Amino acid sequence: MTEATFPQCRIVTERLLNPETTEHLLNKLTEIPGIRRMVLNGPRLPVTVTYGPAKGMANPHSMRKPIHVGDQEVELQVHVGTVILELESRDVIPALKTACEQVFTHFTFRIQEGKFMKTEPSLVDYCKYGPDADKSILGLADPSSKSKPIIIQGIK
Amino acid sequence: MAYKPQYCPGQTQIAENRRKQLDPDHKLEKIRDVTDKDVVLVMGHRAPGSAYKSAHPPLAEQQEPACPIRKLVTPTDGAKAGDRVRYIQFTDSMYNAPCQPYQRSWLEAYRFRGIDPGTLSGRQIIECRERDLEKYAKELINTELFDAALTGIRGCTVHGHSLRLDENGMMFDMLQRFVMDKKSGMIKYVKDQVGVPLDSEVKVGKPMDAKWLKAHTTMFHSLVGTGFRDDAEYVEYIQRIHALRVKYGFMPKEA
Numbered sequence: 001m002t003e004a005t006f007p008q009c010r011i012v013t014e015r016l017l018n019p020e021t022t023e024h025l026l027n028k029l030t031e032i033p034g035i036r037r038m039v040l041n042g043p044r045l046p047v048t049v050t051y052g053p054a055k056g057m058a059n060p061h062s063m064r065k066p067i068h069v070g071d072q073e074v075e076l077q078v079h080v081g082t083v084i085l086e087l088e089s090r091d092v093i094p095a096l097k098t099a100c101e102q103v104f105t106h107f108t109f110r111i112q113e114g115k116f117m118k119t120e121p122s123l124v125d126y127c128k129y130g131p132d133a134d135k136s137i138l139g140l141a142d143p144s145s146k147s148k149p150i151i152i153q154g155i156k
Numbered sequence: 157m158a159y160k161p162q163y164c165p166g167q168t169q170i171a172e173n174r175r176k177q178l179d180p181d182h183k184l185e186k187i188r189d190v191t192d193k194d195v196v197l198v199m200g201h202r203a204p205g206s207a208y209k210s211a212h213p214p215l216a217e218q219q220e221p222a223c224p225i226r227k228l229v230t231p232t233d234g235a236k237a238g239d240r241v242r243y244i245q246f247t248d249s250m251y252n253a254p255c256q257p258y259q260r261s262w263l264e265a266y267r268f269r270g271i272d273p274g275t276l277s278g279r280q281i282i283e284c285r286e287r288d289l290e291k292y293a294k295e296l297i298n299t300e301l302f303d304a305a306l307t308g309i310r311g312c313t314v315h316g317h318s319l320r321l322d323e324n325g326m327m328f329d330m331l332q333r334f335v336m337d338k339k340s341g342m343i344k345y346v347k348d349q350v351g352v353p354l355d356s357e358v359k360v361g362k363p364m365d366a367k368w369l370k371a372h373t374t375m376f377h378s379l380v381g382t383g384f385r386d387d388a389e390y391v392e393y394i395q396r397i398h399a400l401r402v403k404y405g406f407m408p409k410e411a
Contacts (some may be wrong), residue, residue: 021323
């Protein structure tokens, strides 16, 4: 049986995104039919200081705040630098480009096509999820973390 | 004719800036005025106004062994007083920051005494006696070697050197030690260099504009500044060093 493969692409911006810009972009993306999965990538913003003499102290950071995407509240854990998307078909890409052009007015961006998400379970995934892992969650979250993917109701 | 050091090769503005910073006879341009108290606050080693802690009694009070080197070398103020050794560490963004780690260690070796610099790819630490350190740190912060948005004073969790800037043009900092005041455009430190919140903010001025940064940076960057390959003399020099090192690796005996 042949397994369906879905095209993937990555939105890379010239600057790391503020939460407001991220929220704006994601709300534009939720209006586009045909996006299956999405990962926000970037350097992590921990809640507490992880290293050094201040270890364990609170780490207030203006780039880590909850944003509203569609009907869900998303707690940002990273300073968003790239958005990885899995699409139902390549026909969605022009709509993505239009959405990005509306949001990124002060700096440049590019949309790259390629393979950016994990599609087969790794050893760590196997340890965490077992032999019958749900492939729709692979690559969406670090298997060693307790965070789970957020499901946003699409418009399709 | 007296020997005149060349400091480093190159024909571009970057090379010229490097030579200026390395030359101890060149007075670095002062572009901000951070006070002694603020420097002490950001470093976080002692409370401002408190006494310096010592690692040994002052040199004048202890018996020194008979040593010709000790007679030759005048101790720094910190060494004389027996201060403990403390540090300051800087992270420089790749996006046209005015200085960079290798350059820092090099220029500090020319300009300062009694220091122990440590150079890494994206950060540079300088260790020395505490009261000497405060004097040096003030010079490193107040002069053209520092930009409020693209240079970070970071004792730990230094990541940011090679990352894209954020939308405000500031270098990424996981601990967000410095923030921009949106109204005034002023950058202020709200945490010390290891991430402990400060009781009072330390203002380090406004970030320099892109034109100034491009004219004063010592870092090659083909996208936002001057590319390394634009400097034929520098490329020739690096290729020569590389070739000599490789050849010597194959034939390690002297002729």
